[in-house]
Amino acid sequence: MADPTTYRPKPGEIPTDPGVYRFRDAHGRVIYVGKAKSLRPRLSSYFQDITALHPRTATMVTTATSVEWTVVRTEVEALQLEYSWIKEFDPRFNVKYRDDKSYPFLAVTLGEEFPRAQVMRGAKRKGTRYFGPYGHAWAIRETLDLLLRVFPMRTCSAGVFKRATASGRPCLLAYIDKCSAPCVGRVTPDEHRAIAEDFCDFMAGNTTRFAKRLETRMKEAAAELDFEQAARLRDDIGALTKALEKQAVVLGDATDADVFALADDDLEAAVQVFHVRGGRIRGQRGWVVEKESEDLPTLVEHLLLQVYGDAERDAIPREVLVPTEPADVDAVTEWLSSVRGSAVSVRVPQRGDKRTLMETVRRNAEQSLARHKVARAGDLTLRSKALQELQDYLGLEDAPLRIECYDVSHVQGTNVVASMVVFEDGLARKSEYRRFIVRGATAGSEGDEPVTVDDTAAMREVLTRRFRRYLEDAEGTGDLDLSTGVVGGDAQARDGAPAAGDDDDAPSSGPIDPETGRPRRFAYPPSLVVVDGGLPQVNAAQAVLDELGIEEVALVGLAKRLEEVWVPRDDHPVILPRTSEGLYLLQRLRDEAHRFAITFHRQRRSKAMTTSQLDGIPGLGASRQKALLRHFGSVKRLRQADIADIMALPGFGRSLASAVVSHLAEGTPQQPAVNLTTGEVLE
Structure with a gap:
């Protein structure tokens, strides 16, 4: 725990201009990012009597060892810089909005030659148009099934599309007229794209012209005595009408607005938003946030930053209705208007239909908070209790705020891989996960061929690679090959992330990368290392730490048979009670490391099998x-x-x-x- 007075800047050194500030811990990690209209009074407020601070704020200032700031010209620039830094550094003490569930979108991949309609979750992709979010994936599929009668566009995956193209036979949807079958050339790419664009126009709210067009064609077919075609068009009109009925009209037809509402208690707040386009509710979304020391105006400001920070210009409505104005409402309004390219109104509705709708959204937020409290009753308390129990049972000086767990996966010594998962404050931090291909370098070799590697040797290699890299990055002596100890490693990355050993070839300048200002990936140690196994694995891991001279990292092993906790060089395990929250946290770590390792092993094994014939x-x-x-x-x-x-x-x-x-x-x-x-x- 640091003394805030040791790094408190002199009041005369702090400017009174608008700006953004960052608190860093002893390892150079950014742990909090904030902004201020005037930096001097804001930063000075953190260094008052520590007993007068909010407990979370007090923990932050005692964890930090330095503070730095950047001066900007306007409050809008400060808002933008704060958002970009929070996104880049993911500070652990900043407010984190967590979805109370994962929301699906209806996506149309307009960037492809033959656009595809599908259910999609996660980060938005370039060249794809999104509609929603929806409450349930089945609601999207039900709506899509209705609309394919009128807009027969492609919904199949890339593999199905390629097989149909190669065989010359379309899928079942083409035979029941719910796909125009571009895979076999029934329509040209331009004709299929026109169908997809009409579908997007309909989903965007331009519905009247499609219904009128179908009604006109139905009457023409009936006049020509083509009653079969007229009946099909009648059913198409019915499908459109049914799809429209699923989206209730709540405001005027020209209203585009996002309606936010909050329900909170002393510790947490639940947020709900209804997306209204063309007067209809197109979807809803929700978050739950730990309030900490944030007041409601600041919560609303951070919420709008998160929702619209990466949004495309057409995703921002003309009106944003909020329960209370953001802390810097003028700066937020100017920022949203600049992103959208036209005026955006951020206001609190006082009366009328919009106020009534906000009350509906607020009731949804209250129900969401109630569900969250039931599902995660005592979550904050239990996490703190688990870390405290580990500190007490293992005799640690401080609670282990960062824990790394390692596991090895292979089949009879082939395709040996290992995983590293990270928990911070008792929660998984997936952006820090890493996975390794075990080469057998530390177990010994004969000629150019690695010898057989068992679990103990593999664990020794992985920990050697990880902590050698930590020493190199912390000391700034250059980039290190994680498998051989030479510059330039090959540790494999987690899913969708850069490899753990793929830093630039230029020598490092200590734990902070001079180009990005961020700590190098392995430039800070964990408080506790957990290995999957018993005393042999623990002793092998401790030997690595001893060889590298690392003394500040605690080490334990968790054996599966009786869930025993082993400590190095002790013939008797530490037995935690079966009801212990500390034991439960270790089990979650072990199971997550096992899942992550076996997933990577299966990927490599599958890849090896598909190319073996060549x-x-x-x-x-x-x-x-x-x-x-x-x-x-x-x-x-x-x-x-x-x-x-x-x-x-x-x-x-x-x-x-x-x-x-x-x-x-x-x-x-x-x-x-x-x-x-x-x-x-x-x-």
Whole structure:
């Protein structure tokens, strides 16, 4: 715990201009980001009598060891810089809005040659148009099924589309007139795109012209005595009408607004928003937030930053209705208007239909908060209790705020991988997860071939790579290969993230990257390391820490058989009560590390099986194997290709193409290979 007076800046040093400030801990991590109209009074408020501060704020200022600030010209610039820094550094003491559930969107992939309508969650992708969010995925599918009668656009996956194109046979939806079958050329790409754009226009609220157009065509068909076509058009009109009935009109037809409401208690607040477009409720969304020391105007300001920070201009409505004005309402309004490209009104409705709708949204927020409190009763207390129990049972000086857990996964010594998962303040921090390919370097080798690696040797290698990198980044002596101890490592990344050892080749300048201002990935240690296993694994891990001279990191192992907690060089385990929250936290860590490791192992094993039939061909490396499979789709189709077909690919000459054809022709027929993960037969 740091003394705030040791890093308190002199009052005369702090400017009175608008700006953004950052508190850092002893390892250089940004733990809090804030903004102020005037930096001097705001920063001075953190260094008053610590007993007068909010408990969370007091913990923050005693955890921090330094504070820095950046002066800007206007409050709008301060707002933008604060948002970008919160997004970049993810400070642990800033307010974090958590969805009370995962909301699906109806997405149309307009960036593809043949746009596809589908249910989509998660981060928004470029070139895709979104509608929603909806409360349930089944509501999207039900609406989509109705509208495909009128807008027969593609809904199939890329794999189904390619198979239909290759075979010349469309799927069932094409036969029941719910897809225009662009895969077999029934419509041109331009015609299919026109259908997708009409679908988007209808979902955006331009509904009248489609209903009138269908009604006109129905009457024309009836006049020409084409009663079958008239009946189909009548059913299409019914489908449109039914889809529209699912979205109640709540405001005037021209109203575009987002309506926010809050329900709070002393510790938490629940937020709900209704998205109204064209006077209709197009979707709703909710969050739950720990209030900490934030007042309601500041909560509303941070909420609007999160909701609209990455939004496209057409996602911001003309009106934003809030229960109370943001702390800097003028700056927020100016910022939203600049993003949208036209005026945005941020206000509190006082009367009329909009006030009535806000009351409805508020009741939803109250119900959401009640559900959250039931589902997570005592969550904050239990997390604190779990960390306190671990401190007491393991004899630690402080509660382990950052815990890393490691696990190894393999099948009989093949495709050996390991995982590292991170919990901070008792919660998973998935952005810090890492995964490793175990090479066997630390277990010894014979010539150029690694020897067989068991679990203990694999754990030793992974911990050596992780903590050698920590020492290198902390001391600033250069980038380190995590597998050999040489600059430039190959630790594999978590899903969708950069590799853990892929820092720039330029020498580091200590724990802070001079280009980004962020701590290097392994530049700070955990408070506690947990390994999956008993005394042998724990002693092997402790040997690594001893060799590297790391003394500030505590270490334990969790054995599966009796859930015993082992500490290094102790023949007797620590037995935590079965009802202990500390034991429950260790079990969650172990299970999450196991899940993450086995998922990575299955990916590598599946990948190895799909390319094994092309191994052993001189000159055909991994990248060219991928190119062949990407072009032909499977080894079966590659066998049917001739030398000229293979030579058409970039990088394939006649000799290499001949080698591929000869290799596949010489292979004797075998039983089909099966992917052990999915059960799919591999060609």
